[in-house]
Amino acid sequence: MRYAxxxxxxxxxxxxxxxxxxxxxxxxxxxxxxxxRTGIRERRLANEKETTATLAFEAAARALAxxxxxxxxxxxxxxxxxxxxxxxxxTASLLQDYLGARKAGAxxxxxxxxGFIYALSLAANSIxxxxxxxxxxxxxxxxxxITDWQDRGTCILFGDGAGxxxxxxxxxxxxxxxxxxxxxxxxxxxLSLYNGRGNAVPHYGTSYLNGHKSTIHMNGRxxxxxxxxxxxxxxxxxxxxxxxxxxDVSLIVPxxxxxxxxxxxxxxxxxxxxxxxxxxxxxxxxxxxxxxIALCDAAKEGKLHPDDNLVFVGFxxxxxxxxxxxxxxxxxxxxxxxxxxxxxxxxxAARARSRVRQLARRLLAWIAGSxxxxxxxxxxxKRPEE
Ligand code: COA
Numbered sequence: 001m002r003y004a005x006x007x008x009x010x011x012x013x014x015x016x017x018x019x020x021x022x023x024x025x026x027x028x029x030x031x032x033x034x035x036x037r038t039g040i041r042e043r044r045l046a047n048e049k050e051t052t053a054t055l056a057f058e059a060a061a062r063a064l065a066x067x068x069x070x071x072x073x074x075x076x077x078x079x080x081x082x083x084x085x086x087x088x089x090x091t092a093s094l095l096q097d098y099l100g101a102r103k104a105g106a107x108x109x110x111x112x113x114x115g116f117i118y119a120l121s122l123a124a125n126s127i128x129x130x131x132x133x134x135x136x137x138x139x140x141x142x143x144x145x146i147t148d149w150q151d152r153g154t155c156i157l158f159g160d161g162a163g164x165x166x167x168x169x170x171x172x173x174x175x176x177x178x179x180x181x182x183x184x185x186x187x188x189x190x191l192s193l194y195n196g197r198g199n200a201v202p203h204y205g206t207s208y209l210n211g212h213k214s215t216i217h218m219n220g221r222x223x224x225x226x227x228x229x230x231x232x233x234x235x236x237x238x239x240x241x242x243x244x245x246x247x248d249v250s251l252i253v254p255x256x257x258x259x260x261x262x263x264x265x266x267x268x269x270x271x272x273x274x275x276x277x278x279x280x281x282x283x284x285x286x287x288x289x290x291x292x293i294a295l296c297d298a299a300k301e302g303k304l305h306p307d308d309n310l311v312f313v314g315f316x317x318x319x320x321x322x323x324x325x326x327x328x329x330x331x332x333x334x335x336x337x338x339x340x341x342x343x344x345x346x347x348x349a350a351r352a353r354s355r356v357r358q359l360a361r362r363l364l365a366w367i368a369g370s371x372x373x374x375x376x377x378x379x380x381x382k383r384p385e386e
Contacts, residue, residue, distance in 0.1 A: 004124035004135075005175035005329055008069065008166035010062025011296040012055050013283060016045045020156070027152040034156045039259025043159025043284030045144045052083050053094035055162035056140035057347075059292070060095060063136065063164040065335050065343050071099040071350070074166075075132035077106040078123055080115025080139045080288035082193060082317070083146055084108050091140065100350025101136070112191070113255050113316025115139055115288035117179065120165070120312070120324050124176035127169040138164040139288035146193055148215035157257070158216070159284035163292025174327035177309075178242035180234060187226060187319040190219045227261045230321045232268040235313050238323035242309070246271065249325075250308035253298060255315055256280035256290040265313075277303060287316065304328050 019042040020031035034040055046055065056079055064071060077099075079092040092106035111118040116139040123135035140162035149155050167176070196214040231254065239246060252275055254262050259280060266273050277298045286293060291312050298304055308328040315321040 002128050002130055002133075002169040002171065003173055003175040004127035004167045005170050005172070006165045006326060007168045007330055008063040008065070008067025009164065009292065009296055009299060010059045010064075010066060011161065011163040011289075011293045012058035012062070013161045013293070014044045014046045014050055014055070016047060017042050018045050018159075023156055026149060027155060029152045029156060037258075037260070038157060039278070039280055040157065040284045041281045043282075043286075044161055046142045046160040050142070050160075051085055052079075052081055052140045052142045052162075053085055053091045053098065055142065055160065055289075056081075056091060056095045056138045056164070057098040059140065059162035059164040059289075060099060060136050060138050061343065061347060063166045064099070065340060067166040067168070068335075069134060069166055069168065071101040071346070072103060074099070074101040074104045074134050074136050076123060076126060076135040077101060077104045078109050078119040078135065078137050079106075080109045080111065080119045080137070081141055082110065082112050082115070082287055083140075083142045092138075095136075095138065097354050098347065098350065099136075100346065100353065104136075111183075111288075111316075111320045111322075112318055113257065113285070113287045113290065114181075114314035114318065114320040114322050116163075116291045117312055117314040117322040117324055118181055118320070119288075120167075120176060121179035121181055121322065123167050124179065124324075127167060130169070133169045135167045136164060137167060137292075138162060139286075139290070139292050141287045141289050143216070143285075143287055146215055151215070153220055154216050154218050157285045159286050161283055161286040161289045161293050163289050163294075163296055165292055165295070172329070174329045177244075177325040177327055178238050179322065179324040180238045180241060181322040182230070182234070182320065184319045187222070188317070190222045190226065190319065191317040192217050193317070224258070224261065226319055227257065227315050228264045228268075230315055231261065231265040231313055234315075234321050234323045235265065235269060235311055238313075238325050239311065242325035244309055244325065248309050249275070249311050250305070250328075251275060251277055251298065251303055252311045252313065253277045253291055253294045254313045255285075256283065256294055257285045257315070306330070 090108040096106040143158040
């Protein structure tokens with residue numbers, strides 16, 4: 001039996017801050033309304049050069065640096081996201097290229113705000129079976145690009161960011177002890193992002209298709225009700241599955257959606273609020289990125305100690321929800337600035353290698369006389385309209 005341990009973690013938040021007061025200048029709302037309903041004070045927004053893959057890269061590079069694992073040792077990369085650059089290639093494949101992780105398989109995972117828990121579960125199980133040894137799991141989002149900035153019911157909630165962990169197999173018991181994953185697709189229309197291609201599920205109805213742009217659509221009340229009912233249940237279930245009791249749990253790192261949802265869970269489980277780590281006041285809801293970002297902050301604040309039992313709990317669109325229990329084993333030593341520079345140099349080299357491979361592909365195509373992708377596009381332009 002192999003155990004999947006978290007051996008590195010990292011996060012990246014864009015610099016630009018959008019406060020509740022800024023939002024009050026954009027839609028009919030106020031700092032007071034947003035803060036009392038959600039606990040959020042501000043969130044971060046990606047700049048025009050930043051994409052989900054670049055945010056994911058920054059977080060993953062930091063997690064790898066901490067773990068002292070080279071990208072070439074990584075077997076598997078999973079990016080949980082609802083805001084991928086493309087349907088394909090996956091953001092995970094872009095990340096694999098940026099990292100120069102030449103031996104890694106890579107794919108994106110779609111489970112909305114529960115995506116990080118799903119990714120953690122899949123990767124940990126792959127390590128436990130011996131199928132892979134080292135995995136990089138990322139939650140990364142640029143939600144600002146799918147937010148309707150005129151809809152005060154949703155635009156106040158979301159933010160951009162990325163968080164990552166490195167999982168590694170070990171014979172030492174610990175790491176990811178248990179996970180539970182759930183879905184209830186009958187509630188899919190409560191929180192959705194339509195892809196705009198005219199093929200939405202028939203039972204969502206034509207009013208859904210006509211009324212919605214490719215921005216987040218949410219029934220806040222219903223989602224709130226769903227979250228408050230599944231979060232405590234899911235925590236209890238996973239703790240029991242891990243063979244522990246609530247007294248054994250040191251810290252719960254929940255999906256950072258809403259302070260009131262977390263307060264409700266604490267009350268229902270009869271736990272003190274301090275058992276729940278919260279940083280949503282500064283970053284809002286960053287969907288799949290929120291748990292690993294919160295984990296990074298908890299580590300930074302000295303809230304994680306060797307042998308602590310941590311619980312992660314996520315919930316969101318799908319509807320999906322899930323939890324994980326992790327035994328925290330490591331306090332990695334700090335990385336020297338020299339080593340950091342060396343790692344950055346490797347990533348520059350990885351980009352250069354990627355460019356060279358692209359050029360080589362073009363050159364070979366030219367020698368073989370086969371059309372390049374550009375030539376094919378030009379051909380398509382010449383074809384008469386049907
Ligand atoms: N500022 C001021 N007023 C607002 C507002 C805003 N940003 N958003 C909505 N309102 C208004 C509504 O228009 C409504 O006005 P009305 O009574 O005149 O019709 C009133 O506030 C109540 O609206 P409602 O949607 O019922 O508010 P709420 O108390 O449920 O709070 C949320 C709204 C979104 C904060 C809350 O439902 C929530 O947090 N839900 C969970 C969402 C979530 O976490 N989603 C992600 C899950 S992963």
